[in-house]
Every structure is written in C-alpha cells, then in structure tokens.
Amino acid sequence: MAAIFGVVDFTRPSVRSPRKVVQHMATVHGLSLATDLDLYGDGWVGMGYLPERFQTHPRQDIFYINDRLVTLVEGDILNRASIAAASRIPLDTMKQISLPQLICHAFEHRGPALFDEIDGSYRIIIWDHVDKLLYVVADRYGFRPIFYKIINKRMFFGSEIKFLLKGLEKLPEINPQAIADFLSFGYPISSDTFFDGIVRLPGAHFLQMKQEQIYLIRYDEVEPEGKSKIRDAREAVSLLRNAAITGVKAYSDTEPTRVLLSGGIHSRLVAAAQKRLGYPVATLTVGEPSSADAQIAGNVARNLPSRHYLQKLSAAAFLDNFSRSVWLSDGLLNGLNATLLGMVPFLK
The missing domain is CATH 3.60.20.10 (Aminohydrolase, N-terminal nucleophile (Ntn) domain)
Incomplete structure (x- = not known):
C-alpha cells in the first residue's frame, strides 16, 4: 500500500x-x-x-x-x-x-x-x-x-x-x-x-x-434504525444462542474440535455451541498459568465440561516471537499491525 x-x-x-x-x-x-x-x-x-x-x-x-x-x-x-x-x-x-x-x-x-x-x-x-x-x-x-x-x-x-x-x-x-x-x-x-x-x-x-x-x-451521523423488536433479555439470549449454534454447525462436524479458549465471551460462546450440538470438544489456552485469562478459561472448561490443554507461554517467549508474529500477520499492509511492528524495538 x-x-x-x-x-x-x-x-x-x-x-x-x-x-x-x-x-x-x-x-x-x-x-x-x-x-x-x-x-x-x-x-x-x-x-x-x-x-x-x-x-x-x-x-x-x-x-x-x-x-x-x-x-x-x-x-x-x-x-x-x-x-x-x-x-x-x-x-x-x-x-x-x-x-x-x-x-x-x-x-x-x-x-x-x-x-x-x-x-x-x-x-x-x-x-x-x-x-x-x-x-x-x-x-x-x-x-x-x-x-x-x-x-x-x-x-x-x-x-x-x-x-x-x-x-x-x-x-x-x-x-x-x-x-x-x-x-x-x-x-x-x-x-x-x-x-x-x-x-x-x-x-x-x-x-x-x-x-x-x-x-x-x-462527518457521518448514523441514522437510528428505529426501536428494537426484541422484547426482553430472555429473547435476546435465545436469539444469540441460536445464531451461535447455527454458525458453529456450518463450520463443524462430529469430529473432536479444539476451541482456542481465551476466557473471553466469544470463545466461550463457540465452545458452548459445540457442546450444545453434542460434538466432542477439547479446549486450548495459551498463556501464563497464573494469568486471569488462563484461570477463567480453566473454570469455563471445567463447567462445560471439556478436556482442557494449557500451553504455557512466558513473557520472554512472547517477546522473542512478537516480531515474527507481526510479519506473518501481514504487518506491513495493516494499520494495526504496522503499529505493532513499530513497537518491537522498544519492547526488546
């Protein structure tokens, strides 16, 4: 570009x-x-x-x-x-x-x-x-x-x-x-x-x-689309659940599937949809075992339940691989990753 x-x-x-x-x-x-x-x-x-x-x-x-x-x-x-x-x-x-x-x-x-x-x-x-x-x-x-x-x-x-x-x-x-x-x-x-x-x-x-x-x-004022047709929180949850299940079903099968579980809402939703469909689920988390994300992900995996794997990643290993990760994600062509690339000399 x-x-x-x-x-x-x-x-x-x-x-x-x-x-x-x-x-x-x-x-x-x-x-x-x-x-x-x-x-x-x-x-x-x-x-x-x-x-x-x-x-x-x-x-x-x-x-x-x-x-x-x-x-x-x-x-x-x-x-x-x-x-x-x-x-x-x-x-x-x-x-x-x-x-x-x-x-x-x-x-x-x-x-x-x-x-x-x-x-x-x-x-x-x-x-x-x-x-x-x-x-x-x-x-x-x-x-x-x-x-x-x-x-x-x-x-x-x-x-x-x-x-x-x-x-x-x-x-x-x-x-x-x-x-x-x-x-x-x-x-x-x-x-x-x-x-x-x-x-x-x-x-x-x-x-x-x-x-x-x-x-x-x-310069762009978004026009309101009118009142929501969703009546209450229960209906909103039902619509979200059905949408997640439909999306996961389109990209999954009955083979064991590994879900990269960060502890955030998106990965939890995907793992729960897999489980609701009856598919065998294994979850994987990458990070420091003592981090909040890793602990939350472990709790989510136990509640599903699912076979859970934790790939340890230290701060030193993260920095060692940071530059290569940015390049692999097309860092020179993407504004966000260009920001990351500029950070590498300072992080090291």
Whole structure:
C-alpha cells in the first residue's frame, strides 16, 4: 500500500522547514526513500507521498494545486460521477481530470459537507494556503488508517506510525494502557496507539487545524434504525444462542474440535455451541498459568465440561516471537499491525 505523511507547523519562526522534515520522514530503517517521494512543501506545511514499492500499474497524479488549495488524495473513490454531478462538474470534464483535481473542485463547491458524500477507501489531505487551514480526512470505515500527533502548534500525520517516529525530535513514551487493551481484547478499543500521544484518526472523521485551534469532527451521523423488536433479555439470549449454534454447525462436524479458549465471551460462546450440538470438544489456552485469562478459561472448561490443554507461554517467549508474529500477520499492509511492528524495538 502507498504511504502518505507530513507536518503542519504554525510556530513562528518554524522550528524546522516542513519540506526538510518530510524528506527526513522518508528515511525509514536507515533506507532513504526520498528518490521515490512526491513532495509538496511551503513555509507552513509539508506533505509527501510514496508509491507502492512493487507498483505495476501506471503512477497516478496524487497532488493537485491551484491558487488556493493543495489537495492530496490516496486510495480509491467509487462514486466519482455522483460527486461530480453534485458539484456541477460536467461528466466529460470529470473523465479528463485527476482524482485530486475532482476532489479539489468539489471541495471548493461544497466545503467539508463533501466528506459525507464520498464512498470508498481513501485518505485525503487538503491544505488551504490562503487561510492557512488544514483538513485531514479518514474514509467512512477507517480502512486506510491515518495517525497523528500534535505538539504545541505542530501536527505530524501519516499513514504509518514509523513515519511519525522519524519526524519527531523526541520519541514518545510507551502507552501501557493501549498495550493492555490490545492484549486483553485483541484489538484497540480506542483511537490510542502503543505510543503516547500518537492517535489514529477514527473512521468518518476529519481533523481541522488552524493555528492552535484543532477540531475533530464527525462527518457521518448514523441514522437510528428505529426501536428494537426484541422484547426482553430472555429473547435476546435465545436469539444469540441460536445464531451461535447455527454458525458453529456450518463450520463443524462430529469430529473432536479444539476451541482456542481465551476466557473471553466469544470463545466461550463457540465452545458452548459445540457442546450444545453434542460434538466432542477439547479446549486450548495459551498463556501464563497464573494469568486471569488462563484461570477463567480453566473454570469455563471445567463447567462445560471439556478436556482442557494449557500451553504455557512466558513473557520472554512472547517477546522473542512478537516480531515474527507481526510479519506473518501481514504487518506491513495493516494499520494495526504496522503499529505493532513499530513497537518491537522498544519492547526488546
């Protein structure tokens, strides 16, 4: 996946030239990628784009610059025709201009209201170099992550945390709560990352920054679907049980099945559904025997009952295999796992 990153600096005089900061951010793991860098920079903002390393399709225009706006668009936008129509851009014109140019013209016509109309997987950066106003936009579901960190009147942003770490003058502290949340739930339960102060921009949100004024704005208000048809908790439990049994039955048979039992609600539900179907169940837990998860999983296994196996995993063994696990889970292409990959040198 291609990468974007940059900095906006409202300190005066600027601490460092934004253009030079972006060039420095393009040096990752000791390897300078500046020769592949598409770069825009002025006295206030710097933005860079790096294409996919093994890109086979023709390289597209990423920046569009007019007398007011600098527009960077990376990703896929599916409803270009409807955006053009709503912005009074003729269809023939739309076919002849680049995607950043289309978004630039549409933004001039619609303003931030445009963001709610865009459908796709994308990242958009818009810099108004007349009013000195920056917009950083995440797609509706956050498919393409954008991370940012604000320091005084400067904001660093990028599609991967490693670019931010390179641009910062001082490495941030580790965020223990974010690590605990990830190890407990298997995913981040907030926009925080493993690095203190580095935040992931939520899906369907955009950042608006001017001087020291920074706003996080949601552009997609979810419409309520009406009142629930479920009458009470008993009916809700029954529906959940039936759905779990139906799902497990579709992927299981009468052979002994091992359920990876963490002690959490999802693995408990799968194991209980297996048991309700009459299938022989064996459960497996990986972790420290003294941990709360391992003890809860053991209690669940005894109550099923099921044959239970505990694979011991020490903290040292976890760290030794952490880097390899991230790589095997496609860490370079996934925003969350890119976060994990950036953590490895600090954990060791």
